[in-house]
Amino acid sequence: MNLQPKENRLVSPYFAFYLIHTMQVGVGVLGFQRYIAKSAGHDAWMAVITGGILIHLLVWMSYRMLKNSDGDLVAVHEDIAGKAIGGVLSTLFTVYSGFLALTVLRTYIEVIQVWMFPHINTWGISLILLGVVYYFVSGGFRIVTAIGFFSFILGTPLIFLKYFAVKDSHIYNILPLFDHSVTDYFVATKTMTLNYLGFEMLLLYYPFIKHPEKSEKWSQWGVFFSILLYLITAVESFAYYSQGQLKHTIWATLTLWKIVELPFVERFEYIGISIWLFVVLPNICIAVWCVTRGFKRVYSIKQKHTLIPVLILIFAGTLFFKDRQEIDLLNSLVSKAGYYIIFFYIPLLFVLHWLVLKVRRKQNA
Amino acid sequence: MFGKRRQKKQDRSQNQSSGQAKTQLTFEQLMEKCRASKDFVSFTKSDKHPFTISYYKSMVNPELVHKDLIPYLTSCSSLSLKELSQEIPVENIEHTSDVQTIMDSVLTGSVIVQSRPGKKDCLLIPAATAEKRQISVPETEFSVVGPKEAFIETLEVNINMVRKRLPIPELHVKEVTVGKLSKTRVVILYIDGIVNMENVNTLKQRISDIEYDHILDSTYILQMISDDQYSPFPQLINTERPDRVAAVLSEGKVAVLVDGSPSALTGPTTLVEFFSAFEDYFLSWHIASVFRMIRLFGVLFSVLSTPLYVAVLTFHYEMIPTDLLGTLIASRSGIPFPPIVEAIILELSIELLREAGARLPSKVGQTIGIVGGIVIGTAAVQAGLTSNVLLIIVALAALASFTTPVYQMSNTIRLIRFPFLIFAQFWGMLGVAICSAFILGHMLRLTSLGRPYLAPLFPLRITDLKDALFRLPFNRQSLRPMQMRPADPVRFNSQRGKQKNDIEE
Numbered sequence: 001m002n003l004q005p006k007e008n009r010l011v012s013p014y015f016a017f018y019l020i021h022t023m024q025v026g027v028g029v030l031g032f033q034r035y036i037a038k039s040a041g042h043d044a045w046m047a048v049i050t051g052g053i054l055i056h057l058l059v060w061m062s063y064r065m066l067k068n069s070d071g072d073l074v075a076v077h078e079d080i081a082g083k084a085i086g087g088v089l090s091t092l093f094t095v096y097s098g099f100l101a102l103t104v105l106r107t108y109i110e111v112i113q114v115w116m117f118p119h120i121n122t123w124g125i126s127l128i129l130l131g132v133v134y135y136f137v138s139g140g141f142r143i144v145t146a147i148g149f150f151s152f153i154l155g156t157p158l159i160f161l162k163y164f165a166v167k168d169s170h171i172y173n174i175l176p177l178f179d180h181s182v183t184d185y186f187v188a189t190k191t192m193t194l195n196y197l198g199f200e201m202l203l204l205y206y207p208f209i210k211h212p213e214k215s216e217k218w219s220q221w222g223v224f225f226s227i228l229l230y231l232i233t234a235v236e237s238f239a240y241y242s243q244g245q246l247k248h249t250i251w252a253t254l255t256l257w258k259i260v261e262l263p264f265v266e267r268f269e270y271i272g273i274s275i276w277l278f279v280v281l282p283n284i285c286i287a288v289w290c291v292t293r294g295f296k297r298v299y300s301i302k303q304k305h306t307l308i309p310v311l312i313l314i315f316a317g318t319l320f321f322k323d324r325q326e327i328d329l330l331n332s333l334v335s336k337a338g339y340y341i342i343f344f345y346i347p348l349l350f351v352l353h354w355l356v357l358k359v360r361r362k363q364n365a
Numbered sequence: 366m367f368g369k370r371r372q373k374k375q376d377r378s379q380n381q382s383s384g385q386a387k388t389q390l391t392f393e394q395l396m397e398k399c400r401a402s403k404d405f406v407s408f409t410k411s412d413k414h415p416f417t418i419s420y421y422k423s424m425v426n427p428e429l430v431h432k433d434l435i436p437y438l439t440s441c442s443s444l445s446l447k448e449l450s451q452e453i454p455v456e457n458i459e460h461t462s463d464v465q466t467i468m469d470s471v472l473t474g475s476v477i478v479q480s481r482p483g484k485k486d487c488l489l490i491p492a493a494t495a496e497k498r499q500i501s502v503p504e505t506e507f508s509v510v511g512p513k514e515a516f517i518e519t520l521e522v523n524i525n526m527v528r529k530r531l532p533i534p535e536l537h538v539k540e541v542t543v544g545k546l547s548k549t550r551v552v553i554l555y556i557d558g559i560v561n562m563e564n565v566n567t568l569k570q571r572i573s574d575i576e577y578d579h580i581l582d583s584t585y586i587l588q589m590i591s592d593d594q595y596s597p598f599p600q601l602i603n604t605e606r607p608d609r610v611a612a613v614l615s616e617g618k619v620a621v622l623v624d625g626s627p628s629a630l631t632g633p634t635t636l637v638e639f640f641s642a643f644e645d646y647f648l649s650w651h652i653a654s655v656f657r658m659i660r661l662f663g664v665l666f667s668v669l670s671t672p673l674y675v676a677v678l679t680f681h682y683e684m685i686p687t688d689l690l691g692t693l694i695a696s697r698s699g700i701p702f703p704p705i706v707e708a709i710i711l712e713l714s715i716e717l718l719r720e721a722g723a724r725l726p727s728k729v730g731q732t733i734g735i736v737g738g739i740v741i742g743t744a745a746v747q748a749g750l751t752s753n754v755l756l757i758i759v760a761l762a763a764l765a766s767f768t769t770p771v772y773q774m775s776n777t778i779r780l781i782r783f784p785f786l787i788f789a790q791f792w793g794m795l796g797v798a799i800c801s802a803f804i805l806g807h808m809l810r811l812t813s814l815g816r817p818y819l820a821p822l823f824p825l826r827i828t829d830l831k832d833a834l835f836r837l838p839f840n841r842q843s844l845r846p847m848q849m850r851p852a853d854p855v856r857f858n859s860q861r862g863k864q865k866n867d868i869e870e
Contacts, residue, residue, distance in 0.1 A: 012824065116795060117680070125792070128799060135806045146809045146823045147802075263686065270681045274798035281802060 005208055011145045016215035019205065020059070020222030022148040022282040023198035025155070025229060027107040030276070032195045032230070033237040033252040040188035041243055042174045045234040047188035052227030054189070055196045058342055059223055061350045062199075063216045066206045068357055073203035074297040080352050087298045094294030096337055097201065098310060101287035102317040103334045105129060108280045109318060110327050115254060115273055126318040129277075129284075130311045136285045137292070137307055141208045144289045148282040155279040158272060159229065162236045164260045169239035193342065194335040196226060198283065200342055204290040204297075288314070392464055392485055399471065411439050416449070417479040424474035426494040429455070434476060434490065446480050446488050455490050462486040497522060503605050505772045508644040515605045520550055520624035526607035527554060527622075531614060535559075541572050544580040550624040551586065554610070559617045561850045564633060567814050568619050583626040587773075592812045597780055599773040600813045601632040602639065609643040617851030619814075633814035633849060635821070637833045640664065642770035645836055654835035661834065663765035668782050670762045671708050672789035672797050674755060678704040680793035696752040705790040707751050711759040712782065714741065719763070719779075820848050 036044040069076045073093060077086030109125055117125075136147050202219065209215045237252045249255055260268035291310050292303040321330050390398070396419065399405040407419035416438045420430070437453050450458045459475075461467065462485045471477055474493025479486075500522070503515035516523045528536060535557045542548055551572055555565050571590040580586060584603060591600040601621075604610060605628045610620045613631045621630040640660045645653035677684055678697075685693060700707060718737035722730040738760070746753045762782070769775035781804060788796035811818035821829035829846050831837040843859035845851045 112795060116793065120792075125795075128792070132799060132802045132806070135803060136809075139806065139810045143806065143809050146819075147806070149823055149825070150805060261686075264689065265684050266686050267681070267683045270684055270794050274794040277795065277798040277802060 005141075009141060010208055010210040011142055013209055013211055013215035014218050015145050015149065016202075016209055016218040017222040017225070018148040018152050018282075019145060019286065020199050020202065020219045021225050022151045022155075022279070023201055023286050024196050024223070024226040026104050026198070026280050026283040027111065027276075028195040029230065029233060029279075030111060030253045031249075031251040032192070033234060033241075034246055034249060035191050036188045036234070037238070037243060037246050038188075039191070040180045040184045042238050043178065043180050043185070044188045044192075045174065045231060045238060047185055047192045048227060048230045048234050050185065051189045051192035051196060052223065052230070054193060054343075055199060055223050055227075056220060058346055059199060059202070059216075059219050061346055062202055063213075063219070065346075065350050065353050066203065067213055068353065072206050072297065074294070076203075076349060076353055080349070080356050090294055090298045093203070093341070094291050094298070096334075096341060097204070097287045097290040097294065098314065099317075099330075099334050099337070100198065101284045101291070102314045103330055104280050104283045104287070105314060106318045106321050106327055106330060108276070110324070111251065111254070111273060111276075115251070115269060122318055122322075123315075126315055130315055132281065133284050133288055134307065134311055136281070137289050138304065141205065141289060144282070144285045147278070147285055151278045151282045154275055156229075158275060159232060161257055161260055161268065161272070162232065165236055165240045165256045168259070169236065171239045173240075173242065174235060174238045190339065192230075194339060195230065196223070197335070197338040197342065198286075199223065200338075200346065201286055201290050204293050205286070390464060392462075392467070395464055395468055410435055414439055414441060414444070415481050416441075417481070418476055419471070419479075420476040420492070421471065421474070424472070424494065425476060425492040426474075429492045430476060434478075434492070438478070444480055446478070446486065449478070449480075450488050453490065455492070457491055459489040460486065461489065495519065495521070500526075506604060506606050506609070506643065506770060508606075508642070508647065511644060511647040512606075512608045514607055516607060516622075516627045516629060518625050518627055520552065520622060523607070523622050523627075523629070524552065524554070527610050527614070527620070530608065530611035531556065536614070539565075539569065541569065543572060543575045543577070543586075545576075545578045547579040547581065549580040551580070552622050554614060554620040554622065556614050556617070559615065559845070559851050559853050560619060561617065561852055564619050564814055564816075564849060568621065568632070572621070580623065581625060583621065583623040583628050583630050584773075586621060586623055587630050592815065593810075596807065596811055597777045598636075598808065598811060598818070599639070599771070599777065600634070600811060600818065601630045602634045602771060603628050603630055603773055604643075604771075605629075606643055612643070612646070615856075617845050617849040617853075633816040634818075635813065635816075635833075635848060636808060636818055637822070639771045639774040640769060641832075641836070650836050650838040654837075657835055660768045660770075663768040664778055667762045667765035667778055668785060669797065670758050671712060671755075671782060672785040672800075673794075674758055675704045675708050675786060676789040676793040676797055679790060693752075693754060696754045699749045700752055701749070702751075704755075705786065707755055708759070708786060711745075711751055711755060712786070714745075715759055715763045716779070816848055816850075821846075 033044075036047055040047055065076055066072065069079055074086070074090045077089045080086065081089060105126065109122055109129070112125060113120060113122070136143050199219075199222075206212050233253060237246070237256065240256065241249060241252065246252060254269050254272070257269040257272045258267060260266075262268070265271070288307070288310060292306045295301050295306045296303050321327050396407065399419070399421075400407065402421070404423040405419065405421050407417060409415055409417050418430075418434070418438070433454055437449070441449050441452055443449070446460060450460060459466070459470070467477060467487065467489065470489045470491070474491065475489045476492050478488040478490060497519040498517050500514055500517055502513045506515075514526060516526065524538060533556070537555055537557050539553045541551045541553070543551055553565065553568055553572070568590070572586065575586070575589050577585070577589065587599065587601050587603055588594065593600065602613075607629075610629045610631060614620055618631050618633065623630075641657060642660075645657060648656070678693075702710070714737070718733065718741075721733050721737070725733060742756055742760070745751045746756055763779075766775050766778045769778060784803075785797060785800045788800035790796070792799060808819050809817075809823065817824060820826055821833050826847050828844060829848060831841055832846065840859075843856050845854050845856055847854070
């Protein structure tokens with residue numbers, strides 16, 4: 001199995017910024033405020049920062065691990081657990097990537113169904129969106145990276161829409177500071193880290209970055225930019241909504257868009273949701289790409305052969321989860337899995353890998 | 366599987382070579398073949414000097430034959446072809462007995478001279494007539510200021526127009542002949558030392574791989590050597606301006622000229638290059654930058670305005686502000702069609718007008734434009750078939766699509782509007798986004814001679830942005846675009862260009 005992809009398939013190190021950042025920003029931004037405010041109330045914006053710092057740490061760990069293994073997660077698994085068990089672990093991670101893609105897609109379809117077309121059938125819109133995903137993923141990793149880049153260009157300007165809400169906000173809403181117990185902060189931080197999920201795909205696309213060790217700086221900036229984005233959104237939402245309102249607002253960011261008023265257009269959320277397609281697209285594309293790549297690395301199946309079955313499975317998945325409760329369940333299940341993967345599995349892997357390499361070095365010496 | 370395919374290829378090439386072997390005829394057979402045509406003449410002028418001359422009347426310059434050939438044939442003291450060739454005042458005379466060479470040159474306007482009828486060896490005297498049109502003003506890429514020369518159908522004149530602007534020995538001209546029947550001469554121009562030879566080789570390889578019977582214009586070549594032949598986007602620039610060709614050659618690009626075609630191809634190219642008119646370089650950089658922006662905006666407007674109208678009026682009418690709503694209701698009340706039908710009718714009639722205008726002689730074409738634009742438009746609104754708001758949008762969109770300086774591209778822009786319309790009808794605003802995603806994905810996958818099409822946007826090349834969406838002043842253009850990976854990327858010394866004197870110096 002060729003570990004190192006061809007030179008003309010690689011992307012420049014600075015694209016790590018877009019890859020990390022766009023993967024972290026997805027449907028979560030549209031409604032994460034309610035969840036973090038559940039425990040820490042108006043202080044929850046601090047959880048955005050603490051959660052972010054943990055992610056910085058995890059990215060650092062991942063880079064140390066990947067640098068020492070000269071490959072991706074599959075190579076790390078093989079180093080630690082051997083070919084067979086490592087393969088099983090890699091497969092589990094790959095399946096998790098697939099579920100990540102499914103969650104993002106299903107939630108975006110839900111947003112469409114709630115906000116744009118209440119009666120639209122899930123299967124139709126799912127089919128056409130997966131068609132777009134197929135078109136991008138079959139173009140290879142460079143095209144997947146490109147959609148991440150364009151997602152940043154198109155999606156980031158939407159942050160200026162916050163200006164319209166600033167006029168009606170009361171910044172004193174977020175005062176007094178430190179009004180909650182430490183456990184509250186801890187729970188809020190835990191909830192918040194789930195929004196930062198997605199960076200762990202780095203473990204699979206790492207070899208596709210040219211001079212990957214140089215990309216760490218960019219990855220960290222990507223995480224930082226995500227923190228900034230979430231922070232601005234959280235503070236703005238806490239200043240705009242009262243805590244009572246926030247409890248009943250599922251899509252707080254989307255509701256903020258509703259108040260945008262321009263001389264030629266009202267109800268900006270229609271435009272916003274359409275542009276948001278470009279924000280969720282890299283999420284789905286990168287995750288699906290990682291699934292195909294994972295299978296290729298573990299089982300040596302050609303990526304073009306796994307792509308269609310994976311998309312069909314995701315399609316079936318979008319049909320399986322029907323209403324709000326089920327979608328919420330899917331979200332919380334995948335979040336939980338992600339939580340264990342990033343907070344327990346990655347550190348564990350980091351330590352084990354370090355130990356294994358140390359022992360091996362000793363044996364060789 | 367691959368082995369089989371290779372086998373087939375070999376078979377095919379063997380067939381070809383056997384086909385060529387058949388054309389190996391004797392000199393007599395060749396003459397026989399030629400005599401079948403009425404415009405082939407073969408005669409002996411005098412008994413004393415039994416030189417036989419044969420040529421295609423339609424291909425040679427009669428003056429040359431009368432003045433510079435026949436007098437020397439009759440006055441020549443010897444019967445030897447060698448001495449005769451020294452006496453005739455024409456250069457590049459060939460003395461050969463190879464039938465293939467004889468056939469090729471007699472068909473391109475050479476005169477065959479034999480010492481006596483039966484002999485195999487002969488002289489080939491080039492006497493081709495060069496009928497050509499006057500060099501005229503560029504029509505599709507007209508510019509208000511700057512040179513007003515356009516390529517014509519004669520290859521030599523076209524090469525001359527380029528070489529005149531780049532009088533350096535490094536400007537190389539390589540010739541390839543393609544087309545089984547048309548035997549079209551295709552030349553590849555590049556500046557050695559600046560160009561990346563990879564680009565030249567790719568282009569040369571693709572052109573010599575062309576298998577087609579007739580190549581009548583450079584646009585044939587354009588379509589045949591494109592990286593993705595199924596894409597509606599042109600992947601090489603087609604220009605009729607020799608100054609533009611000279612400019613891109615000095616950037617390190619490669620140009621292709623085709624005999625009989627009044628336009629050149631240049632590449633590798635990028636999407637943004639299609640929106641830069643050559644006039645941008647004749648105007649001051651501020652103005653040029655603003656015009657480029659306007660053109661880009663024009664393209665976006667042209668593609669998106671009608672689909673957005675359909676999307677908003679069909680699904681998202683809540684988006685229209687109250688003040689605007691009154692105007693829209695007033696113009697649309699009483700229209701019997703849904704927005705999509707209305708939009709398609711109007712878009713199609715604009716396309717009809719354009720097509721009619723393009724096919725008719727220019728005088729009549731103008732009338733058609735006025736009749737169609739004003740009379741039909743007003744009538745349609747008054748009859749209550751379409752709303753005047755949509756009429757304004759469609760007319761503006763059509764206008765905006767014509768701001769694209771490259772004709773091929775403006776056609777593409779008008780074409781891709783229709784899928785957008787259909788998506789807008791199916792999924793509203795979201796449909797427009799989905800269609801944009803498809804188009805974006807398509808453009809990301811496109812390459813021009815193997816170089817990414819969307820550069821310098823993706824992959825992002827900051828240094829190349831100086832001449833992409835806007836044009837910075839010339840002193841900032843010290844480096845050639847990275848896109849072509851030029852062998853020599855430095856245009857001029859940027860240090861000297863940036864030197865600034867003190868106030869009183």
